[in-house]
Amino acid sequence: MxxxxxxxxxxxxxxxxxxxxxxxxxxxxxxxxxxxxxxxxxxxxxxxxxxxxxxxxxxxxxxxxxxxxxxxxxxxxxxxxxxxxxxxxxxxxxxxxxxxxxxxxxxxxxxxxxxxxxxxxxxxxxxxxxxxxxxxxxxxxxxxxxxxxxxxxxxxxxxxxxxxxxxxxxxxxxxxxxxxxxxxxxxxxxxxxxxxxxxxxxxxxxxxxxxxxxxxxxxxxxxxGYKGSMDTWEAYGKWINQLNEGRDALPEATKAKLQAMVAGIEDPVEKINKVYEYLQSNTRYVSIQLGLGGWQPFEASFVDSKGYGDCKALTNYTKAMLQAVGIPSIYALVNGGSDEHDVLADFPSSQFNHVILSVPMKQDTLWLECTSQFESAGFSGSFTGDRHALLITSGGGKLVKTQKYTAKDNVQSRLATVKLDESGNAVAQVQTRYTGIEHEDHRDAIHNLSPEEQRKWLYRNISIPAFELKSFSFDLKKGRMPEVNEKLELSLRQFVTVSGKRMFLNPNLMNRWNTVPQNSGKRKYEVVRSNAYTNVDTIVYEMPAGFALEFKPNDLSFSTPFGKFESKVTIDGRQVTYVRTLQMEKGRYKPEVYAAMVAFMNDVYKADQQQVVFVKSIQ
CATH class of the missing domain: 2.60.40.3140 (Immunoglobulin-like)
Known part of the structure; x- marks a missing residue:
């Protein structure tokens, strides 16, 4: 040495x-x-x-x-x-x-x-x-x-x-x-x-x-004492099967309870939901990493009696419960985390940190996150979605992709009405629907924060310079594509600029782009966009009496491989309606297209800064 x-x-x-x-x-x-x-x-x-x-x-x-x-x-x-x-x-x-x-x-x-x-x-x-x-x-x-x-x-x-x-x-x-x-x-x-x-x-x-x-x-x-091979994913899966063998037995009383719970239900998805709700109501997640326990689950009977387990144990338990009601499922290894990299598919090895459950259906696959007490059945989201998972089948390991969430799935759709006075102050009623990955932050706030903490969280996250939150409410709807509906009542101080007899209105209420990455010249690495989403904002303003339109920005529409943008302002008497749609795609692009992406982002930034100008009528 x-x-x-x-x-x-x-x-x-x-x-x-x-x-x-x-x-x-x-x-x-x-x-x-x-x-x-x-x-x-x-x-x-x-x-x-x-x-x-x-x-x-x-x-x-x-x-x-x-x-x-x-x-x-x-x-x-x-x-x-x-x-x-x-x-x-x-x-x-x-x-x-x-x-x-x-x-x-x-x-x-x-x-x-x-x-x-x-x-x-x-x-x-x-x-x-x-x-x-x-x-x-x-x-x-x-x-x-x-x-x-x-x-x-x-x-x-x-x-x-x-x-x-x-x-x-x-x-x-x-x-x-x-x-x-x-x-x-x-x-x-x-x-x-x-x-x-x-x-x-x-x-x-x-x-x-x-x-x-x-x-x-x-x-x-x-x-x-457990020997295995890692030459192929199939061989590695066979080793995991060794660890899991004989650990899925449930007490007869629990089987009978589960079967009674789904009696008369024909729809497999409804049966799965019943079992999943039972799991969430009767167990909690505890990370247990002791020796071989880092890879080998506790027996299903242990979880059934104790009411807790880690991802391996809870997934194994859920698999056993579904089997008891006639629903086959597959234990699956995955690399979980919103910022985690995907596994190297061409290099079979132990690259996983989490276990989930795959439930094959007639049309597709339903994935279950068995460690959460509030997640929707079948929603993988940003934690385990759009990546490889290793199915541990009876014949060994099989690498597959989990559900991908596109810009059409991850949607923020907003409708707001805003009433302005002559001083530039306003009151706003805002309703926003968040779906797919876009709903996750609100879902976590609903389950993890008290009402007062939720209020503080909204103050930190609402992108308006000066406002008072008069009231708010959230409604979470579970499903394979879950959503949160948010209602806000806001008081806006000096929301528009009044200068002399003119009033300057930026119609983008709370979804403006304020920063854009720099184009530093020649780029070395590929361009990676890791999330896809769609934002649709419809904002309706009621202008104060006595103001006439002086300037309205042109309608805009531009499309690139990275995303699409449209904005439109219409005037009908005292009513101003602003509609903005932004769709951003997930993807990987050659280094030389970075300048075009920055140009597109600059176009969005400039569009978000445009103003409608009104002038006070002479009496």
């Missing part, structure tokens, strides 16, 4: 210094597979920190649990001339729980070491080793894993016992793997040098797509 000799910081590569808060002078990572069920990871990292914003590199976090042990942690800090300041003492290493929520039961812990200095620049050297008996996961190598950081040199080595196969996937590497061998191991080596900070661009792909990276995974593996 290469050891670092202290050298002055003054010799740093000036190209690496540009835009960097820290430089990783050297990182060495070695993963040694000892058997199907045991492996060791050794890491040594030397970092030069140039300012306060780079101090995160002076902190080390090493996770451990029942299946992952920390063998040792060492650390040393040096000044800019390479002179040793101090070494890390074992008593200075904190060992804390990784749990951050009241509904988590974990054996995950984190060892935290810190060697921060206040005179810049300075060097920090960390060295540690962990041993795992959880060979479901092989390490991922990401030498450049933070912004405004450079890497002078980094290496990654994997040692596989003769006869064991390593599977790997390389991304954004200048040089691929170099393979060698010893008498006992096949050795895989990767090396990178002189990496500068990754440029941050608006609407860029996930950083995981842009960074140099090597993902590794086993072919054959074993976790606590």
């Amino acid at each position: 290469v050891l670092w000799a202290a050298t002055p910081v003054l010799g740093a590569n000036p190209d690496l210094l540009k835009g960097a808060n820290a430089i990783i002078d050297q990182e060495e990572k070695v993963f040694t597979v000892h058997s199907l069920s045991k492996g060791t990871t050794y890491v040594k990292r030397v970092v030069t920190i140039y300012n306060e914003d780079g101090n995160d590199h002076a902190k080390l976090y090493v996770h451990h649990d029942k299946l992952n042990k920390v063998d040792f942690i060492k650390g040393t800090i040096y000044d800019q001339n390479g002179k040793k300041i101090k070494s890390l003492k074992n008593s200075e290493i904190r060992n804390v729980s990784a749990s951050s929520a009241d509904n988590e039961v974990l054996d995950n812990r984190v060892m935290i070491a810190e060697l921060t200095h206040r005179v810049y620049p300075y060097k920090v050297e960390f060295e540690y080793q962990t041993t795992t008996s959880n060979m479901l996961f092989y390490p991922r190598w990401v030498p450049l894993n933070s912004s405004k950081t450079s890497v002078a040199r980094a290496t990654f080595q994997v040692l596989m016992p003769k006869g064991m196969k390593l599977r790997y996937r390389e991304s954004n590497l200048a040089k691929g793997v170099k393979q060698t061998a010893t008498a006992t191991h096949d050795v895989y080596n990767w090396e990178i040098a002189n990496l500068t900070p990754v440029e941050i661009e608006p609407y860029a792909p996930s950083m995981l797509e842009l960074l140099p990276m090597v993902r590794t995974a086993p072919s054959d593996f074993e976790v606590q």
Whole structure:
């Protein structure tokens, strides 16, 4: 193993210094597979920190649990001339729980070491080793894993016992793997040098797509006596089947109760809804990650008697209940989260963090989120929608896509009437319907906030400069495409500008675009729009008596691959009607189209600032 000799910081590569808060002078990572069920990871990292914003590199976090042990942690800090300041003492290493929520039961812990200095620049050297008996996961190598950081040199080595196969996937590497061998191991080596900070661009792909990276995974593996293969999704699913086998038995009394509950119901969807409502009324979510319990569900009978479980246990329980009433369903792994990246379909491996239930129907598939006490049956939304899920069928794993939500599904439709007085003040009655993913923020506010907290939430989220919320109400309608209907009564102070005898009205009441990304010239990365939606605003104004129209903006309509925009103002006596429709698409586009997207957004921005001008009639 290469050891670092202290050298002055003054010799740093000036190209690496540009835009960097820290430089990783050297990182060495070695993963040694000892058997199907045991492996060791050794890491040594030397970092030069140039300012306060780079101090995160002076902190080390090493996770451990029942299946992952920390063998040792060492650390040393040096000044800019390479002179040793101090070494890390074992008593200075904190060992804390990784749990951050009241509904988590974990054996995950984190060892935290810190060697921060206040005179810049300075060097920090960390060295540690962990041993795992959880060979479901092989390490991922990401030498450049933070912004405004450079890497002078980094290496990654994997040692596989003769006869064991390593599977790997390389991304954004200048040089691929170099393979060698010893008498006992096949050795895989990767090396990178002189990496500068990754440029941050608006609407860029996930950083995981842009960074140099090597993902590794086993072919054959074993976790606590359960052997499996990860060569294919089918094989991985068979391993999950091993973990789940025999855990779906329900007490006969519960079966009888469920069957009585759906007696006389012929519609399968109605049966599913009955069982789902029973689940939500009688269980609660508790995250339980203890050893193999991170992947193996508690028995359905346990959840039935205790009334709680994690995503695996609750999904397994729901599957068992549906089976009891004659509805077949399929346990499914997914990567859950509104901002989570999709799995790599071409690299079978353990890429999932959540479990949901797939219920095949005649026309389509109904997906159930079994951890929520208020979600609508069949709604995947932003948490698990439009991504790959691994169905754990009787024959093994099968990768499929969950429901996609389009601009026609995610709709915000608003109708408002606004009465203005001569001083520019107004009162408004606003009704807005939110559907699909657009309803999620309101759904969460309804279930998680008190009425007073809801009022404060509305004040934060209503985009009007000066207003008083006189009253509000929400109505949540569940369904596969749920919706929230919101009613607001608003008092608007100086909503329009009065200057002399003129009145200037911006007819876009509360849905204006106020910012637009900059067009910075030549773009490096693809353009990614991650959400699709439609906004329709119809605002009807009653103008005060004695004002005549002086200027009305032209009707606008423009369409691009990114979206469509229309706006129209009509005048009928004292009534002004403004209709605005904006439809934005989800998609991925070549870098050179970014300028066109910014131009489209600028057009929307300008349209949203247009005003209708009235002049007071001379008496």
